[in-house]
Amino acid sequence: MTLRSPARDVVVISMWSETGLLPQPRSGVHYARLNISAEEMASLSARLISRWQQFVHYEPESGANGPRAQEPHLRSADLTGRPQSEVLGWVSELAREGAYLLDELLAGDEGELVRFRGHLLSVLEREDLRIRFDSDLDVPWPMLAVGYESLLDGGHLARNPFQLFLGHRHQIESTSGAYADYWWVSDRTRAVGSAxxxxDLENVALAADVLKLLEDRLELTTRHFSHELLPDLARPVLDEDLMYFFCHGSYEEHGGRVWHALRLSDELPVDAPLVDGYRKPHTRATARRGTVSLFHPLVVLNTCFAGAPATTGFTGLSATLVRHGALGVLAPQIAVPQVFGAEFALRFLTRYLDEGLTAGLALLETVRWFATTYRNPLALAYGLVCGLDSRVLPSSQEGSTGP
Structure with missing residues (x-):
């Protein structure tokens, strides 16, 4: 599905499928003009993300048996110890908010829009599809939901609210205006990567387990400072299959502009223009020669806000890394609790590295695991920018590139 904004206050949506799930129009593509503007869509997306942040920082009222818990959703990844009514009530409300954004995006009575909406919802209400959202506009697709009207029956939950979210139903990737036009599978017996x-985060619960998994599975480079990372980004060849980041992320602000940056163990903010400045000379050179740049990792940015929509005038880190060759970027769209971030990484990377699943399937299974086992929706805050088919094979096979 594509979202394009070719002019101010004009948003055009289109979709097609090669699987026979959609009726085939004469033009081959279903399309419609939306009534919502790009600015309205950005505002609603930001609002939805803020609602998820409220879930993270929720504090229940004091109970009869003692003082209230201090931000219980922030302090533990496993929410099965919390009252079921509390957790499912929150998940139901987040599903309602996700359904509201999708409804607003598709609202309208024009004939072509009504037809388009019917076809799209019939697809999204299925399960286990692979969906690519190629969009000029940043929307938190995994957090959107379908079928909310079927959730309640006489004021009681009639179904599992986790199952309403698009990120729980399907493998999803977005493009954020950038897409890798090749694929890569390593031919080495031991994949190469970096942590x-x-x-400051090394003592977070399970952070050491994640590092051990990477050390056991990869030929690993460990970096703690920007003066270690940036010279490697400046190298013509940075031949890593996986780049994992576990560090702080924040919004920088100056002159009325706001953008995202991450920091390792020093204070230098690593943002999209900085990465672009170091990689661009090599990316341009390989483009002139007609070759594939040897920068092809799946990048896991386990960093607050790293996947959130970029502020106008600034390109996000995810899109920048993909433009320079990364097969995909997995990152959260909110400030994820550190303890959850480490647990998420362990679950996802085990599926990706040890089981050899594609990034799209590894993410979907991780989302469903947290929903079923820990009753925690926060895995839905992680989104893939490209990388749906990225994988590291469990055993050596011949590496290859292709269109």
Missing amino acids: NLDS
Whole structure:
């Protein structure tokens, strides 16, 4: 599905499928003009993300048996110890908010829009599809939901609210205006990767387990400072299959502009223009020669806000990394609790590295695991920019590139 904004206050949506799920129009593509503007869509997306942030920082009222818990959703990844009514009530409300954004995006009575909406919802209400959202506009697709009207029956939950979210139903990737036009599978017996870490987070629960998994599975480079990362980004060849970041992320602000940056163990903000400045000379050179740049990792940015929509005038880190060759970027769209971030990484990377699943399937299974086992929706805050088919094979096979 594509969203394009070719002019101010004009948003055009289109979709097609090669699987026979959609009726085939004469033009081959279903399309319609939306009534919502790009600015309205950005505002609603930001609002939805803020609602998820409220879930993270929720504090229940004091109970009869003692003082209230201090931000219980922030302090533990496993929410099965919390009252079921509390957790499912929150998940139901987040599903309602996700359904509201989707409804607003598709609202309208024009004939072509009504037809388009019917076809799209019939697809999204299925399960286990692979969906690519190629969009000029940043929308938190995994957090959107369908079928909310079927959730309640006489004021009681009639179904599992986790199952309403698009990120629980399907493998999803977005493009954020950038897309890798090749694929890559390593031919080495031991994949190569890096752990890019903030030393302040090394004592977070399970952070050491994640690092051990990477050390066991990869020929690993560990970096703690920007003066270690940036010279490697400046190299013509940075031949890593996986780049993992576990560090702090924040919004920088100056002159009325706001953008995202991450920090390792030092204070230098690593943002999209900085990465672009170091990689661009090599990316341009390989483009002139007609070759594939040897920068092809799946990048896991386990960093607050790293996948959130970029502020107008600034390109996000995810899109920048993909433009320079990364097969995909997995990152959260909110400030994820550190303890959850480490647990998420362990679950996802085990599926990706040890089981050899594609990034799209590894993410979907991780989302469903947290929903079923820990009753925690926060895995839905992680989104893939490209990389749906990225994988590291469990055993050596011949590497290859292709269109």
